[in-house]
Amino acid sequence: MTTDDLILQTLHNSTLAEELRGAEVEALARIITVREYKAGDVIVKQGDNAGESDLRDTLLILGSGEVEATATTGGEKATLHLLKQGDLAGIIGFVGGNVAQVSANVVAKTDSKVLLLDRNRFEALLNSQPAIVYYVMRGIVRHVHGIVRRMNMQSVEMSNYLYRIQGRY
Numbered sequence: 001m002t003t004d005d006l007i008l009q010t011l012h013n014s015t016l017a018e019e020l021r022g023a024e025v026e027a028l029a030r031i032i033t034v035r036e037y038k039a040g041d042v043i044v045k046q047g048d049n050a051g052e053s054d055l056r057d058t059l060l061i062l063g064s065g066e067v068e069a070t071a072t073t074g075g076e077k078a079t080l081h082l083l084k085q086g087d088l089a090g091i092i093g094f095v096g097g098n099v100a101q102v103s104a105n106v107v108a109k110t111d112s113k114v115l116l117l118d119r120n121r122f123e124a125l126l127n128s129q130p131a132i133v134y135y136v137m138r139g140i141v142r143h144v145h146g147i148v149r150r151m152n153m154q155s156v157e158m159s160n161y162l163y164r165i166q167g168r169y
Contacts, residue, residue: 003034010063010115014086015143019135028132031121034063037108044090044106046071057119059094059140062087065112071104080104081147088143094119095140 001009007029011017017025037043044055062083069080069089083089089106096119125133 004029006034006063006113007032007115010061010086014061014088015139015146016061016086016088016136018139018142020132024129024132024135027125027129028117028136031117031125032061033116033118035114035116037065037067037112037114039108039110039112041108042105043067043108043114044104046103046105055090055116056093057096058090059117059119059122060089060106061115061117062089063113063115066109067106067112067114068109069104069106082109088140091140091144095137 008025011020011025011029011032017028020028043060062085064085067083067087067089069083070077071080072078081087094117122133122136
């Protein structure tokens with residue numbers, strides 16, 4: 001599979017391009033680069049200052065392989081999410097959030113290819129193709145909403161579990 005084919009296939013499997021037409025997907029694909037990571041490579045490291053990473057203003061989109069987002073709190077490592085093709089990472093930095101520190105590790109579990117959408121290249125589309133920017137941002141919001149919904153469901157499940165356990169004692 002060529003790099004161009006990987007980019008197009010990944011965009012079609014991502015919330016980013018759900019509302020885009022063929023020519024718009026191709027225009028978006030032209031500003032995306034691909035970076036390869038080996039199994040075990042740290043893509044984003046927890047605790048890095050946002051200004052230290054070359055990916056601080058970049059949206060990461062998993063193209064192939066397995067990538068895991070983890071966090072370490074209280075000495076315990078917890079998996080936050082196992083990304084699948086088309087899943088996003090680095091959203092807050094990409095949308096210009098004032099991120100003091102990265103709150104998770106993003107690590108390649110297998111050899112992986114990650115699509116990189118640089119914010120400056122993306123914002124350059126505002127003048128020439130504003131609809132692409134609008135629809136991609138809607139896709140990012142849908143993706144974040146899905147994450148929040150999943151986390152809320154997990155929180156409710158955990159609360160219910162703890163409530164049932166407390167009732168036994």
